[in-house]
Amino acid sequence: MRLHVGCAMWTHARWQGRFLPGQLPPGERLRSYATWCDAVEGNTTFYATPTRATVESWAGQTAPDFRMVVKLPKPITHEHRLTGADEHLHAFLDAIEPLGPRAHALWIQLPGSFSPADLGTLSAFLHRLPRSHRYAVEVRHRAFFEDERSERLLERVLAAADAEWVPFDTTTLFQSPPTSDAERDAWTKKPRVPRRTRALTGHPIVRYLGRDAEARTVEGWRPWLDVVTDWLREGRSPTFFVHTPDNADAPKLARDFHEAVRARLPALTPLPEPEPADPLTLF
Template identity: 40%
Template sequence: MLPYYLGCPSWSAPSWRGVVYPQAAPAGEFLAHYASVFNAVEGNTTFYAQPSADTVARWATAMPAGFRFCAKLPRTVSHSADLREQLAASDDFRRLLSPLGARVAPFWLQLPASFTPQRLAELRAFIDHWGDGNLAVEVRHPAFFVRAEEERALNRLLLERGIERICLDSRGLFSCTSQATAVLDAQSKKPRLPPRPTAFSQAPQLRFVGHPELAANDPFMAPWLDKVAAWIEEGRMPYVFLHTSDNQLAPQLARRFHQQLSERLPGLPALAQPVSEPEVEQLGLL
């Protein structure tokens, strides 16, 4: 059992065979193998489309009890004109994922850059309707990152209600000068905002979007490694998710983060290695 949650943006990349899954693993087994290595995952798929009840039932079978699925609320909710008009839809989404029980923790409300400080009343009403602290919020409007009254008002709202503000750090990605298509595409989509290392609850949330060259991330990860180690020592249970531009190397970056965290917290359990297929004995001719 790790004293923190560690994962990637998804569990279903075929290129992770040999890194997270056995080489011959069928796609239907990816989640079970992923959950044997990492104990959390970002629920990005639910942002774009809601799963069927049958799909949720399959996830419930594959996810261990201690696993955490940070399900993003659908963009039809988070990117609506008024959050107060989406309260029933958010209730429906929670009911859909209810078979996962405590494994959905926390739900993520990822707000667009168009969500301005003038809309905080909507967020307040949404949080009050939500009714518990099993929610984390990501904001992207620049006004929430200038240490002025707009940001302080957001932080007060979240802190008073025990709602975590998701920490997004994309400095590693934007430090990359490669003209590779995957890098340029990621840089065009990810927000370029200063990191905000907040801990408004017992479960701080970090999303780290890294450079495609793993070692180039070390200077950007170092302060987070110190922060995560301190959170753990304070008795908190942080969540850490590692991305790369196309996420092909996300598992390797997650392992690198964990290895360097182990240097700060001696005795931290090692991550499991993917299960390998048994070797087939080659019989010679007699």
């Protein structure tokens, strides 16, 4: 029984010396992060397709069962809107090949303007993709969350391709006005959609956004403890990503979520002990 947890990135200035060694070179930070969490969002690939050498470095720093949910590049999803982007897609698929099983799912994050009227385009795109990968789709148009017919149509499109629907749960953030600069920034950028908890496949993926205050983040994820526990009992293998507006404590919070689920399911495989942020000394 395995629950994978992680963050939106594997390096952050405020993690240095706290979760990761302070003087760690960039090329070793994923390895250190992977002792804290066993999954990560591959957000950087949205902005640029990495070189194979870079991806080989990612693979060399992680175990084969480490999960990377890798985002398709912006030219494919936002500029070409899933049509006429074969050159970008082939370059991306070639670049990430060294990840092997670490590429847990390829993440298709669609713009907020991608509506139910575009579902034919999504269906055609999903059916052109190679079956060697698992796929997960994130939509942001409110009709998919508020109109039952649109929701069911999207579920049918995804089910036909054995693809998952990735919810981005921002409800905790928007429960009350922001109290920090990071929260104010998140208010202007993050989607404001209802919470969704239905899994379509055996590998559900959740993106959860809390608040900068730890207590409010923990309070906000309580509904997910029930959902994730039920998924595990059903034999599913979920991945849960913890975000906060400043992400300062995200690795610890991800582990805390895992421990909260494990308190309900003692048979859940524990996370390994993280390596210390700084070398231990005798004096």
